[in-house]
Amino acid sequence: MLLRLPESVSEAQECMAEGAVPIGGATLVWAGWQRDGFPEQAMSLRNLPEANVLARGALGAAVVLGRIDDRVPEVLHRAAATVGTGAVRRTATVGGNIVGSTLRCLLPAALVLTARARVLDRDRVFETDLAEVVAKNHLLLSLHWPEPVASSYRKLPAEAGGPPPFVVAAAVHTPDDAPARLHVAVRDGYDVLADDVPCHTGSDEAIAALGATPLGTLHSTAWQVVRDHVTDLLNRPVGRSPQ
Incomplete structure (x- = not known):
């Protein structure tokens, strides 16, 4: 297998046109390749500057999870810190x-940040939403988002080898000086649900509004986790993170 390491967007597009398979950090594809056979060409974006950004409001697709720090919002930092083991986080990419x-x-963290995706295609770079990226398996270059007022993330404990742990992410945004809105996303099993509601009148009203969205259909235990998480976030002093 030939591993190609493009250093520009045009080189990456050339690799794509010639059939190179994107590998990310290779933590997910390697076992499959060992079982089913390796492709003739693979491509890593680890040398591509556009895929390695780590800054306020931006995160590159080639950044390994272990590098993600407080330059990004709390919800994304904490989400990355809970993925796998330290060894996995040193190789797995965004x-x-x-x-x-x-x-x-x-x-879920990216959704509550209202992140947009910058995507690499064979003949262009374009921006789209995360739903399209996931549905169409696009080659992600980077994520970009407006800074939230506050955010938080929680993953429930789970047994190794069992069902995926329940995850809740939340963020508060004030778009264009409009009333604040609460964005909440959960992962329940392999399903991800997300919605947003006004939150400028307080946590009780925000939770009631969330109850009228698809999030309100969660089973009682999960819904209680969401309620507690939202209450804690909205009652947090602005600009403070939990210690």
């Missing part, structure tokens, strides 16, 4: 987790 994984541990 793009591999969101596009290549069935668990998509970072997806």
Whole structure:
């Protein structure tokens, strides 16, 4: 197998045109390739500057999860920190987790940030939403989002080898100086649900509004986790994170 390491968008597009398979951090594809056979060509974006950004409001697809720190919002930082083991986080990438994984541990966090995806195609770079990226298995270059007022993330404990743990992510945004809105996303099994509601009148009203969205159909235990999580976030002093 020839591993190609493009250093520009045009080189990456050339690799795609010649059939190179994107590998992310290779933590998910390697076992399958060992079982089913290796492709003739693979492509990593680890040398592509556009895929390695790590800054306020932006995160590259080739960034390994272990590098994600407090330059990104709390919800995304904490989501990355809970993926797998330290060894996994040193190799698994943002793009591999969101596009290549069935668990998509970072997806709820990215959704509540209202992140947009910058995507590489054979003849262009374009921006789209995360739903299209996941549905069409696009080659992700980077994520970009407006900074939230506050955010938080929680993953429930789970037994190794069992069902995926329940995850809840939340963020508060004030778009264009409009009243604040609460964005909440959960992963329940392999399903991800997300919605947003006004939250400027307080946590009780926000939770009642969430109850009228698809999130309100969660089973009672999960719904209680969401309620507690939202209450804690909305009652947190602005600008403070839990210690």
